[in-house]
Amino acid sequence: MGIAAVAAGAIAQTVEDNSVPQAALDIPANLQIFGKLDPNVRKPTAIVNNTVITGTDVDQRVALVIFANKLEMPKGEELERLKLQILRQLIDETLQIQEARTNDIVVTKPEIDQSYDRVANRFNQSPQQLNGALRAAGSSERSLKRQIEGELAWQRFLRRKVEPFVNIGDQEVKAILDRLEASKGTEEYNLREIYLSANDATGQQVVANARAMIAEIQKGQQPFDYFARQFSEASTRAVGGDLGWVRAAVLPAELATAAQQMQVGQVAGPIEIPGGVSIIYLTDKRQVLTADPRDARLSLKQLTIRFPQGTNQAQATQRAEAFTKALTNIQGCGSVAKIAAGVGAEVVDNDTVRIRDLPPQLGDIMLKLQIGQSTPPFGSPSEGVRALVLCGRDDPKSGQLPSSDQVENQLQTQRVNLRAQQKLRDLRRDAIVEYR
Template structure:
């Protein structure tokens, strides 16, 4: 049951099953608390850290051997709590908010994805010892962080048609996709030769453990990886080869599902890659519709009933045999199609909005609709034809755009997180060994 509950939080974007700082604080029951980290003018309490760590431990209750020692796990979780706290502060400072109505919709979406009603979600949370308000707080903070990310990258990430052409010239966009996981042994900027040698020994030792069958990849990632996805077993997810850094593509193409790579040096340190599975991308088609339309816009000077009456009058003229194009040019308020006599061209189902999309599906070729209402006014459309259009090339360009944008976004936001972390005053007061010291297994049997 606990694992089932934690799957409800899998859609959350930053901490996954970890409780947010505010939610963890709300659940604190220890009479006397201590400070485990100072973050600028704020603090993270022992009760917050314990609550977050305990949630991770509950998630892996059936596989406790996959988790690192408590001291190492605490450091991993504290690092993520610090980053989360800094992002929430920045979101607040930049005026990012989540309205109560938006939060309610997000809660309903989580319940729906898990085939539950909201009441059933409440019951499941209570059965697993988590309050409904704690869940709402975690969800709200994840939404705030995601909006911070979107706002930051939207102002910095642009993709030009030239960049798309250049990528398509050297990459086979739309080809096979791969599902990957990784283990990262991080190196600081300007690492010394001793630090590089230590990292090499550690990453080779981790790989040897996996190859010898002493630990599976997921467990090794949880215990030894320095990446933010360590507690997800190193899972990266599905990626097109185009979305993978070039220095890894050749390695992955030579692998079979289940294989793990030799250690590879990257910008952030050493990585071991696991190829979990592959899949092929096929030809893509979409049904397109051809139509002509007339719109009567609702305005302060033409309220709803008056607009409805005008649309009905125009419809009667069309039924009586007047020319659609002439009526559209003289009466339509749609500035995009009026000059063309209402010609809407060929379009995908919802390209002109869901109201038109829903209506056009009910028509046959050549049939004229009755007046119907959308959010902007009243419409009359005549469906002229349908076709199956091969959109593989168009989608290739869209995929190329997304690949470039995703790569730029990840780089920009990682740079942003490093920046806010470096600019902040962070003092850890945890006792115990650092993660790298524990996570350096022997490289010999």
């Protein structure tokens, strides 16, 4: 989760793993289910290879999620779905800590305390203040430190037991660079992902959880990465679900199709993929190895007129119309000061704005402006009416191929994280988990 995440390389967990044999199950086409299965009908206590996860553990971790993400405590079915998701995460966390200890990897108390202190610092609190805040929220210092231990133990296990056995050949790197060169001009996507594993028994419930999560994301109270850090079961969880820049060709077909149809800022899902479902968020898109006009840096002058308290609608409209008319008389940035003085406008200079950092509506306008021209007025009577005058533009350079080292590092990260997910699947399969 965000407040205790340990930095890790990013790779989508939805990439199909062709190296893992698929089970050839002999399942009849017309089958009858004997008995009922409701994944919610489970008491919130589990024993994982003799390690107990109590109902209190689940409740305190739920409270930690709510506290860290500044959310409202859900009720009814939504709360039960969240508890079930948290229980699954606690089981995975327990398996990871157990596997690390089996390999003589132990995270010491001073290391956990040091990470806890950094978390407190990010909340602008002392460790003692964070202790009190967690207790007031219904969580505990112990719950957060347990999560920190799990993250540190698993990352240390991967560095010691997985990374040394991942080898990248020079020919692989060259082949990727050749493909990048050949794909110049095609689109690539900056995506974030939340991956939730599912099987036949849990599929409907997981899809319902995903839909509820999308509804919360679309409310806009917290960014996508908050939810990814807490709920995603991919190794990208530690970096807010960030997949980086990827081309459609390297994504699973289901995700590629969705990404190609999305607009920047959209959320798509739940998308059914092998092994579970994904929710994806399109942060940005661009063309491979091609200069993006939205990366141009602009030199701007911003003119603002403000309305004194008590200004009525007629007065505001009259002044805004005068401002609009004055903007038509601007002849380059040298005339801005005179025009501003004539209508009582404030002027602010900014020489470091990228087009892509502007709101989409303004960005589209700026792409079409010539030097010396202004945008139409925008704003509101309460916050003031503004206009931007374009004084200069530094266009971006054409994209360059990444270095061989960059490609090798990316491949290394991808393979380590893919093997990490394979290992976690094996641990789940071999674990003895009892629900009480």
